[in-house]
Amino acid sequence: MASGVPLQKTKTAVKRISSEEGWLNMASENESSGSKAVSDAPAKASLVNDPRVRAIFYQALLLAGVVWFFIYIFGNLNANRASQNIRTGFDFFGNTSSFDIGFTLIDYDRSSTFLDVLIVGFLNTMLVAVIGIILATILGFALGIARLSSNWIVARLATILVETFRNIPLLLQMFFWYFGVLKLMPGVKQSLELPLFIVFNNRGIVTPAPILSDNFNTVWIALLITIVAAFFVTRWANARQDATGIRPPAARINAAMIIGVTGAVWLISGASLNWSIPVLIGFNYQNGIHIPPEFLALLWALTIYTAVFIAEIVRAGILAVPTGQSEAAKSLGLKEGDRLRQVIIPQALRVIVPPLTSQYLNLTKNSSLAVAIGYPELVSVFMGTSLNQTGQAVEVVAVTMLIYLTLSLTTSAFMNWYNARIALTER
Amino acid sequence: MQKKLLLAALAATFGMSATASYAASHGAGTLQAVMDKGFVQCGVTGGVRGFSAPDENNNWTGLEVDFCRALASAIFDDADAVRYTPLTSTERFAALSSGEIDVLSRTTTWTMTRDTSLGINFVGVMFYDGQGFMVRKSDGITSALELGGASVCIEAGTTTELNAADYFSSNNIDVNTVVFEEQDEVLKAYEDGRCDVYTTDSSALAAERLNLEDPDAHLILSQIISKEPLGPSVRQGDDAWFNLNRWVYFLLLNAEELGVTQANVDDMLASDNPAIKRLLGVEGTYGDLIGVSNDWGYRIIKALGNYGEMYERHVGPNTEIGIARGVNALWTDGGIQYAPPIR
Numbered sequence A: 001m002a003s004g005v006p007l008q009k010t011k012t013a014v015k016r017i018s019s020e021e022g023w024l025n026m027a028s029e030n031e032s033s034g035s036k037a038v039s040d041a042p043a044k045a046s047l048v049n050d051p052r053v054r055a056i057f058y059q060a061l062l063l064a065g066v067v068w069f070f071i072y073i074f075g076n077l078n079a080n081r082a083s084q085n086i087r088t089g090f091d092f093f094g095n096t097s098s099f100d101i102g103f104t105l106i107d108y109d110r111s112s113t114f115l116d117v118l119i120v121g122f123l124n125t126m127l128v129a130v131i132g133i134i135l136a137t138i139l140g141f142a143l144g145i146a147r148l149s150s151n152w153i154v155a156r157l158a159t160i161l162v163e164t165f166r167n168i169p170l171l172l173q174m175f176f177w178y179f180g181v182l183k184l185m186p187g188v189k190q191s192l193e194l195p196l197f198i199v200f201n202n203r204g205i206v207t208p209a210p211i212l213s214d215n216f217n218t219v220w221i222a223l224l225i226t227i228v229a230a231f232f233v234t235r236w237a238n239a240r241q242d243a244t245g246i247r248p249p250a251a252r253i254n255a256a257m258i259i260g261v262t263g264a265v266w267l268i269s270g271a272s273l274n275w276s277i278p279v280l281i282g283f284n285y286q287n288g289i290h291i292p293p294e295f296l297a298l299l300w301a302l303t304i305y306t307a308v309f310i311a312e313i314v315r316a317g318i319l320a321v322p323t324g325q326s327e328a329a330k331s332l333g334l335k336e337g338d339r340l341r342q343v344i345i346p347q348a349l350r351v352i353v354p355p356l357t358s359q360y361l362n363l364t365k366n367s368s369l370a371v372a373i374g375y376p377e378l379v380s381v382f383m384g385t386s387l388n389q390t391g392q393a394v395e396v397v398a399v400t401m402l403i404y405l406t407l408s409l410t411t412s413a414f415m416n417w418y419n420a421r422i423a424l425t426e427r
Numbered sequence B: 001m002q003k004k005l006l007l008a009a010l011a012a013t014f015g016m017s018a019t020a021s022y023a024a025s026h027g028a029g030t031l032q033a034v035m036d037k038g039f040v041q042c043g044v045t046g047g048v049r050g051f052s053a054p055d056e057n058n059n060w061t062g063l064e065v066d067f068c069r070a071l072a073s074a075i076f077d078d079a080d081a082v083r084y085t086p087l088t089s090t091e092r093f094a095a096l097s098s099g100e101i102d103v104l105s106r107t108t109t110w111t112m113t114r115d116t117s118l119g120i121n122f123v124g125v126m127f128y129d130g131q132g133f134m135v136r137k138s139d140g141i142t143s144a145l146e147l148g149g150a151s152v153c154i155e156a157g158t159t160t161e162l163n164a165a166d167y168f169s170s171n172n173i174d175v176n177t178v179v180f181e182e183q184d185e186v187l188k189a190y191e192d193g194r195c196d197v198y199t200t201d202s203s204a205l206a207a208e209r210l211n212l213e214d215p216d217a218h219l220i221l222s223q224i225i226s227k228e229p230l231g232p233s234v235r236q237g238d239d240a241w242f243n244l245n246r247w248v249y250f251l252l253l254n255a256e257e258l259g260v261t262q263a264n265v266d267d268m269l270a271s272d273n274p275a276i277k278r279l280l281g282v283e284g285t286y287g288d289l290i291g292v293s294n295d296w297g298y299r300i301i302k303a304l305g306n307y308g309e310m311y312e313r314h315v316g317p318n319t320e321i322g323i324a325r326g327v328n329a330l331w332t333d334g335g336i337q338y339a340p341p342i343r
């Protein structure tokens, strides 16, 4: 699998050469002029001297070389592993993992399999990546806009933040947020008890956990249906506004519908919602939802680090919109907020989205640094512990790379789709 | 010009793979490779006092470092002909099987899975250990059975992770494990209060306790929950190198059993005892059998002393770690260290 990336590169290189008839051709032309005297070419040039044929020949040779190289190293790898009696294959996925993981989104214990480990790690990576992307986007847009603010202090503060966090390596920031801040947190016995039974200490944050009765599903379904309905109400309201200039009170209708209908279903179904409240027993708080400090530190570090890059992208995007646009909007009498939202941002987005995609990919991949601060994400539990316990480095690394590749390509595909949607349509 | 570059690249591709040709598996063998390069590449910990850690002059010392130095003495008559690669627990096996190091001498427990499926072979046991727990005295804990609800700090890729899971689940104790890649982070997280418990090999706990700001505020429970025979290992598939490593280990034990020490080794050259004569190469050609000089035994003991001396120097009761010989004593002294004879 280590081969995947270079192979890909070579392929595109080959493609580029053939599509542009690029340097290879030119090179062989230069050469042929030099070698003409020797070859004493007949009137109808031989195939050997046909630049087109030569180009194809060299490309084929290169491709064969690359293919042969990978077949060769793969054979070499297997021969070496066999001679050292290293176990191979993917059977290990069904074996018992025999180790614990401190933070899991699905049921997991030491009798679970390595496949379960993979799923636990993947979900933990997704959790921090998805929340991180959302938070980094919000914070990044806010910072980017703040840097352009006409308020001197706000703009300067934003600049300082951006320049600081952009220029310190992420791993250091993670250590800072984790070990630096952890040290200042109160111990379990001195926990900070916040309102709503939320507890805060050096084991993280514990919140009450909802306990839902079985028939609570009906409430979820009602909620889902009303949200979908609200979406259509909004579309209808938009259409009315475009047609008549008067906007129906869609927001109020929606709020009433979602709360009213869902609430009614809840009451009628008799579904119950209880809370399990954290209580201190022995070493730590029991019950409730535990959010470990490793997760918080990782999320925070990734969010800030990515947000400051997004801020720069947003700033560049806004500056790329000609000032005439905001002047025109101003002369139409739009307020500052509306100018930004209705005129500037939609145009800036076209510049913002492609580099924004890279930042999302970076955030996801950077989450793999979490192994340093003990958050059990994919690289930590799978490429770390599982690899070590099974010894099947090649298989484990291959699977891990495949997962990151899939994640990245999916994100890219989604963002490309979004980019195409918001692209400027010429009228 | 560019065409030439292309051809050169192609040639390099083919040429490179041709020379790399199965060298690792069918090559001349590790001993020859070591002799050619002039030193032993030894995989060690990032620093566990008594086993492998840099001293105040930044020289690696420790019981497991001494094993590598003994190897170098046997091969080169120079205990310093060793280069060290500090490895984390997760890195170590790949480093050995890929050929980055020649021998792994790094607080590594001999288990069946490791011995049979990771492409490595264990040479012997330098230290019989077991897994223990360190807790804060202020928590008033006297047994690991009282650890319900506790947070436990562990290093990734260890038997420690597996034993802890076994122990707590079989005793129906619910704990929260926090796993770090580097030992420094484990210790820091424990010290900063992220964890109530630090668990690893009890010898390493004794060494790590000394690195805490206030060692006296911490206690190592007397409970031992596993067998951790720690020993050096080498790549599978190279029997000559394996034999050399194994007999260097046996030599250290035999020397102690025969009473040959660093101090008296020169006098012992004149000994009438045939076993000592064989040990020091005065009689027989035992070095030949493992591909080194016949006075290999003399060289090792002259440079480093026997197993007992190494033990006392690095982890024994008179060191800051202070672990009694216990099961690590020779079989003649009630322990389980026992070596087949050199003959």
Ligand SMILES: N[C@@H](CCC(=O)N[C@@H](CS)C(=O)NCC(=O)O)C(=O)O
Residues within 6 Å of the ligand: B045, B046, B047, B048, B087, B088, B089, B106, B107, B108, B109, B110, B155, B157, B158, B159, B160, B182, B183, B200, B201, B204, B208, B228, B230
């Ligand atoms: N004996 C166990 C544990 C080995 C281990 O990694 N021990 C830790 C003790 S704290 C260590 O040596 N760490 C040193 C390092 O990571 O540099 C095993 O083989 O899995």
